[in-house]
Amino acid sequence: METMEKVAFSTPECMVDATMHYCxxxxxxxxxxxxxxxxxELGIREKCVGISPVGCAVYMYDYMNCDxxxxxxxxxxxxxxxxxxxLPETIVFTYQGDGDLAAIGTAEIVHAAARNExxxxxxxxxxxxxxxxxxxxxxxxxxxxxxxxxxxRSVEVEGYxxxxxxxLAALDGPTYxxxxxxxxxxxxxxxxxxxxxxxEAQVTYRGFGxxxxxxxxxxxxxxxxxxxxxxxxxxxxxxxxxxxxxxxRQGRETATRPE
Amino acid sequence: MxxxxxxxxxxxxxxxxxxxxxxxxxxxxxxxxxxGYHPARMADSATxxxxxxxxxxxxxxxxxxxxx
Amino acid sequence: xxxxxxxxxxxxxxLLKGNEAVCEGAIWAGCRFFFGYPITPQNQxxxxxxxRMPEVGGTYLQAESELAAISMVHGASSAGARAxxxxxxxxxxxxxxGLSYLAGAELPCVVVNIQxxxxxxxxxxxxxxxxxxxxxxxxxxxxxxxxxPGSVQEIYDFVAEAFDTADRVRGPVIVxxxxxxxxxxEAMRPRVDACPPAPEKPWATVGARNRAPNLITxxxxxxxxxxxxxxxxxxRFESETRELCRxxxxxxxxxDVILVSYGISSRSCQTACxxxxxxxxxxxLFRPTVVRPFPExxxxxxxxxxxxxxxxxxxxxxxxxxxxxxxxxxxxxxxxGRPGGTYSTSPEIAEFxxxxxxxxAS
Numbered sequence: 267m268e269t270m271e272k273v274a275f276s277t278p279e280c281m282v283d284a285t286m287h288y289c290x291x292x293x294x295x296x297x298x299x300x301x302x303x304x305x306x307e308l309g310i311r312e313k314c315v316g317i318s319p320v321g322c323a324v325y326m327y328d329y330m331n332c333d334x335x336x337x338x339x340x341x342x343x344x345x346x347x348x349x350x351x352x353l354p355e356t357i358v359f360t361y362q363g364d365g366d367l368a369a370i371g372t373a374e375i376v377h378a379a380a381r382n383e384x385x386x387x388x389x390x391x392x393x394x395x396x397x398x399x400x401x402x403x404x405x406x407x408x409x410x411x412x413x414x415x416x417x418x419r420s421v422e423v424e425g426y427x428x429x430x431x432x433x434l435a436a437l438d439g440p441t442y443x444x445x446x447x448x449x450x451x452x453x454x455x456x457x458x459x460x461x462x463x464x465x466e467a468q469v470t471y472r473g474f475g476x477x478x479x480x481x482x483x484x485x486x487x488x489x490x491x492x493x494x495x496x497x498x499x500x501x502x503x504x505x506x507x508x509x510x511x512x513x514x515r516q517g518r519e520t521a522t523r524p525e
Numbered sequence: 526m527x528x529x530x531x532x533x534x535x536x537x538x539x540x541x542x543x544x545x546x547x548x549x550x551x552x553x554x555x556x557x558x559x560x561g562y563h564p565a566r567m568a569d570s571a572t573x574x575x576x577x578x579x580x581x582x583x584x585x586x587x588x589x590x591x592x593x
Numbered sequence: 594x595x596x597x598x599x600x601x602x603x604x605x606x607x608l609l610k611g612n613e614a615v616c617e618g619a620i621w622a623g624c625r626f627f628f629g630y631p632i633t634p635q636n637q638x639x640x641x642x643x644x645r646m647p648e649v650g651g652t653y654l655q656a657e658s659e660l661a662a663i664s665m666v667h668g669a670s671s672a673g674a675r676a677x678x679x680x681x682x683x684x685x686x687x688x689x690x691g692l693s694y695l696a697g698a699e700l701p702c703v704v705v706n707i708q709x710x711x712x713x714x715x716x717x718x719x720x721x722x723x724x725x726x727x728x729x730x731x732x733x734x735x736x737x738x739x740x741x742p743g744s745v746q747e748i749y750d751f752v753a754e755a756f757d758t759a760d761r762v763r764g765p766v767i768v769x770x771x772x773x774x775x776x777x778x779e780a781m782r783p784r785v786d787a788c789p790p791a792p793e794k795p796w797a798t799v800g801a802r803n804r805a806p807n808l809i810t811x812x813x814x815x816x817x818x819x820x821x822x823x824x825x826x827x828x829r830f831e832s833e834t835r836e837l838c839r840x841x842x843x844x845x846x847x848x849d850v851i852l853v854s855y856g857i858s859s860r861s862c863q864t865a866c867x868x869x870x871x872x873x874x875x876x877x878l879f880r881p882t883v884v885r886p887f888p889e890x891x892x893x894x895x896x897x898x899x900x901x902x903x904x905x906x907x908x909x910x911x912x913x914x915x916x917x918x919x920x921x922x923x924x925x926x927x928x929x930g931r932p933g934g935t936y937s938t939s940p941e942i943a944e945f946x947x948x949x950x951x952x953x954a955s
Contacts, residue, residue: 271526275577275591286585290562291539295584320714336714339683340658370630370658398631401639401655414631414643414655424655451545451578484539491539491584 278302280311280331287325289396291491293481294323296448297390297457301361302330304462308469313357315349317342321363322396340371343378346385357469359386364403365395368430372404375434382439382473386464389430392481393502400486404428407505412486427505431478435511441473442466443512447480449498453508460510471518480506527575529567529591536587538562542579548572551579604785611775612637614745615705615768616645618752619677621784623791624703625651626676628665630658630684633717634772635707638679659684663691663704670700671809673797675756679705681772682723683714692765693731697811699796699826701759703752705768707775710934718934719772719857722908727769728885728915734823736830738837739767739885741855745779747882753784760792761833764826769884771907772934773857831886840888841880844870848877850946851895851924853916854905855881857936862905864939869946876946884912889919896920901953903946904928907936925953 277283280302288294305311314332318324320339327334337345342360350358367375367389378385394412395401402412402419405427409418419427431445442464446457460477467475480502482494489497529551536558542565543551550573553563565587567573575593609617615638619627627646629639639655646653656662662678669676680688685706695702708723710716727739738758740751752768759766798807813819841859844866845851854862859880869876879895881888896902902924904913913928920926929945931937937945 271592272575273590274527274575274593275580275588277586277589281586285535285560288537288584290537291541291584293584295586296582299586324714338714365631370660372657395631398633398636401631401636404657413636413640414653416644417647451581454581491541492544495541 278306280305282329282331284329286329288322289485291482291484291494292322293392293448294390296454297388297479297481298326298329300448300454300458300461301359301388303458304465305332307462308465310357310465310469313355315356315358317346317358317360319360319362319366320397321366323361323363323390324397326361340366340369341374342366343371343374343383343385343387347378347381347383350384354384357386357465358384359388359465361388361390363396364391364393364405368404368428375430376437379434379474379476380437380439382441384468384472384474386468386475387477388461388464389476389478390481391430391478391506392483394483394486396483396486405430407501429506431476431506431511434476439474440476440512441471441514441518442475442510444476444510445478445480445506445508447498447503447508449480449482449495449503456508463515467515471515473514473518478506526570527573527593528570529573529579530589531565531567532587532589533558533564535585536562536564537585538564539584540565541582541584542588545578545582547576547578548574598782602784602786603782606780606782608778608780609745609749610637610778611745611748611770612707613641614749614781615679615752616641617783618749619703619756620645620649621788622675622753622756623788624675624677624756625649626669626674627651627653628656628662628669628676628678630656630662630680632681632684634709634719634775635679635681635705637775638705638707659687660691663688663695666702667691667695667698667700670695670702671798673794673799675701675791677703677705679707681707681709682711682720685723685726689731693733693735694811695765696730696735696737696826697733698809699763700765700809701756701763702765703755703759703768704765705752705770708769708771710932716934717772719774720907720932720934721771721856721858722911722932724769724884724906724908724911725914727767734827736827737765737767737885738762738834738883739769741769741882741884742774743841743856743859743880743882744781745774745777746781748774749781749783751882753788756791757789758834758837762830764830769856771857834886837883838886838888838890839882840891841882843878843880845877845879845895848875848895849898849900850874850876850950851899851902852876852878852905852942853881853892853902853912854878855884855912858905858907861937861939861942865942865946868939868943872947874946874950884915887915887919892916892919893921893923896923899924901946901950902926903949904930905937905942906930907934908932
């Protein structure tokens with residue numbers, strides 16, 4: 267007689283059974299899966315509306331089993347604001363890269379955070395522009411060579427990288443801000459917890475939840491997937507420390523905006 | 526019996542599962558999938574503990590199920 | 594293209610991509626400030642500028658967005674520098690407000706649009722559906738020269754000339770290309786002579802040493818003064834662009850069917866003319882190389898002895914509006930328009946002309 271098999275892992279329901287277009291080893295797939303798992307665990311799939319960026323993850327709508335809007339570059343938080351205000355019971359999340367959120371979209375994210383908009387933002391930070399083929403990003407590290415910083419990013423010419431989580435943490439508005447990474451099994455598990463809490467910030471506490479997820483881009487970092495994870499652990503994480511920067515969930519149990 | 530189920534079509538041969546497996550039970554098929562990658566393969570089923578680290582780290586959700 | 598040239602201004606043949614020719618033409622013209630943002634299909638422009646600008650003592654800065662890039666151009670131009678940016682359709686839309694400010698503030702600059710399919714995010718294939726946007730400028734009564742290159746050599750030449758034109762009209766100049774022109778590689782000759790120096794710019798805001806302060810603004814609160822400002826800008830545009838009424842003509846001497854096309858789609862039109870002539874239809878190509886000002890007078894002349902004028906473009910019908918205005922009813926005008934990044938092949942163009950002529954006859 268066969269002993270009962272216990273399922274240790276299965277693909278989340280909120281993911282469509284489709285082959286994703288990302289490069290081999292691109293960590294977008296891990297983050298998509300964590301978002302899908304969070305949505306499944308909170309039982310909110312049918313209330314969810316995702317907003318995809320301009321960037322490699324533009325096609326996220328083909329991989330997730332929920333409503334989606336494709337927003338103009340950087341404007342996802344503003345689109346999310348419009349949707350959330352119009353339909354307060356929807357669970358809206360944006361998924362943005364470092365160009366979308368930290369370059370062209372810097373104004374939109376700051377203001378959505380300051381207003382404590384009822385939304386969840388997943389900020390995938392891999393320190394480079396993938397879709398347009400490898401230019402530097404606001405989060406590219408000093409010394410990093412890219413197609414538009416061929417001599418390596420320098421403080422004299424390109425200035426310093428931006429720590430978005432710390433910047434947003436200076437605001438009174440946000441309900442939850444965390445920085446996580448998907449570069450090793452322990453960090454992936456912690457990232458999952460942070461993403462769940464960022465959704466809870468919206469679902470239970472009706473406010474703004476934000477997770478910056480340090481990710482890799484093997485193709486434009488010029489490395490194998492495993493080397494890229496190692497680089498992220500050794501060089502990226504020290505510059506962008508992991509942890510929860512803001513947690514105002516307790517004390518915001520009641521919605522204050524008139525419905 | 527601990528084992529993993531690989532969706533060959535989704536696998537892109539990035540080998541992170543093989544690198545991350547604490548028991549080293551994963552390698553690659555000799556054949557190619559329709560996109561031209563060698564899909565992951567559980568090579569040593571006796572040693573698999575069903576820890577699911579492979580599925581945790583797979584960027585392509587190609588490890589569909591892990592049984593413990 | 595011949596190996597030898599007698600023109601001492603021109604160097605040896607080199608192979609360049611269209612996007613690269615943008616950079617080299619600008620560098621020859623003395624552009625030392627480039628501000629851009631990545632967007633396909635023009636990424637080679639910021640990438641090459643990031644390498645070349647420091648080599649020639651210039652500055653490359655990747656802006657946080659196209660909104661910021663056009664405003665950086667505004668700043669550099671106010672300082673009297675030759676400055677430029679480039680983008681593609683969605684990014685050009687973001688630059689609209691900035692372009693209007695540059696025009697109203699009488700600031701020279703060059704903006705290159707490597708068009709792609711639209712509207713919205715569209716796709717990354719070459720298209721010609723920003724024509725009306727380019728020739729209209731942005732909000733307000735704007736008049737800006739718009740060049741329409743049809744080869745890598747012309748991209749180089751027109752970008753180089755655009756800086757001089759911008760200084761003379763004192764406003765933005767657009768060079769309108771597309772993904773195919775930007776990505777293709779062709780042989781061309783760069784300039785090896787020295788570029789004539791840019792004119793003095795006493796209006797530039799460089800610090801009021803020994804003079805009254807300069808103001809660079811587009812704000813004229815009194816309607817009468819804004820009206821006067823608008824008329825002055827237009828008058829200068831008209832006088833400084835008189836020699837810019839240009840079009841290339843192919844087989845038009847005896848043509849009674851005229852194809853009108855610019856940029857990449859004019860290439861298939863050339864072959865279409867030959868195909869049509871093989872079957873006895875005397876077709877010629879009128880290819881504007883500057884679409885603002887539009888070479889109306891010459892097109893009107895050709896239309897006067899034509900039985901059909903066809904606008905061939907990679908959009909659902911934008912160039913055709915200018916064609917109709919120029920033709921003014923002298924001949925029937927129709928359009929062969931392909932949207933979304935698709936294009937008509939030479940046999941398709943020829944077939945369209947034949948079918949249209951047949952329909953007209955019946």
